[in-house]
Amino acid sequence: MKIGFTCYPTHGGSGVIATELGKLLAERGHDIHFITYDMPFRLGGFQQNIFYHEVEVSRYSLFKYPPYDLTLASRMAQVAKLYELDLLHVHYAVPHAISAYLAKQMVGEHLKVVTTLHGTDITVLGDDPTLHNIICFGMKQSDAVTAVSENLKQQTQELFNPDLEIDRIYNFVDQRIYHPRNVRYLKDNYVCPDEKLIIHISNFREVKRPHDVIKVFDQIQKALPARLLLVGQGPEWSAIHELVRSLNLTDRVHFLGRQDDVSQFMSIADLLLLPSAKESFGLVALEAMACGVPTIGSRIGGIPEVVIHGETGYLAELGDVNEMAKYAINILQNDSTHQLFVQNGLHRVDQEFRADRIVDQYEALYERVLGEK
Incomplete structure (x- = not known):
């Protein structure tokens, strides 16, 4: 054709x-x-x-x-x-x-x-x-x-x-590009061995609710050693910088800007945050799942068709940062749950996407x- x-x-x-x-x-x-x-x-x-x-x-x-x-x-x-x-x-x-x-x-x-x-x-x-x-x-x-x-x-x-x-x-998702990788050498650039790495990728528009990302991460890092990668750029970029500074998180948040190849950054993360107000599908959650990374997201739009609550990640009501933080802390502190979600996610990608x-x-x-x- x-x-x-x-x-x-x-x-x-x-x-x-x-x-x-x-x-x-x-x-x-x-x-x-x-x-x-x-x-x-x-x-x-x-x-x-x-x-x-x-x-x-x-x-x-x-x-x-x-x-x-x-x-x-x-x-x-x-x-x-x-x-x-x-x-x-x-x-x-x-x-x-x-x-x-x-x-x-x-x-x-x-x-x-x-x-x-x-x-x-x-x-x-x-x-x-x-x-x-x-x-x-x-x-x-x-x-x-x-x-x-x-x-x-x-x-x-x-x-x-x-x-x-x-x-x-x-x-x-093309599994030749998005798949679990052994990239510890890259992860060591951002975290110490005992720290967890959280990632958020978006165009930083208000609809992606990047402020919620920072609020959820703030609760996570108070409960366990963790750092946050922010990938992308957009209208809320400056405001997020200011929020990070006001919460004294500057040394725990890495702003990477726009990246053409996000698969390598996905692979070093332990968890993806996706608290969006609108997502007709949630491609970034699928890409994360293919890389062996569970998602904490909003129960809106097409996200529940990608992320199965309690199996490949957790979903909370829109704007409920406390619930999202609770789910995130639970999965990051429980290695067996995290590994189960990783395996469930990889299987789901192979079967459906x-x-x-x-x-x-x-x-x-x-x-x-x-x-x-």
């Missing part, structure tokens, strides 16, 4: 999954064409069967804002015609599904469109009355729509149309859609 991929090429989960899916499909012999405004950060370097087509937005004095969605549609149509694409797989409903619909109108009905919903386009933008109808239109005009969790699928149907057909296809299993599902979806030509 010849497939065009469009995603946001930044460090968000949707861009990660889209890029990794494209790479795995290319390994299976499919031609994958990424059509985005920048090179996806997980792509990099030459790879067989993968092509990148930049979307360059021209600026005219007539336009107050550059018309990216129209330029994207034109580029999609151009690439589809030139390389005889079979379908466009777009990640996020707006503007990508709308641009793909316009491209299809330019190229012809033989070009199919698959739209994958990752969360923000539904849980945040879907509540915006100025965007509601256009999101709904984009989904209805797609030849197939997928959601990355059952929770997101249900939310989408409730918000837009209970009869909307949506395939739930979970996110996945293995890359080849999920890629099989996408291939089957593509074949179904193309069979409708």
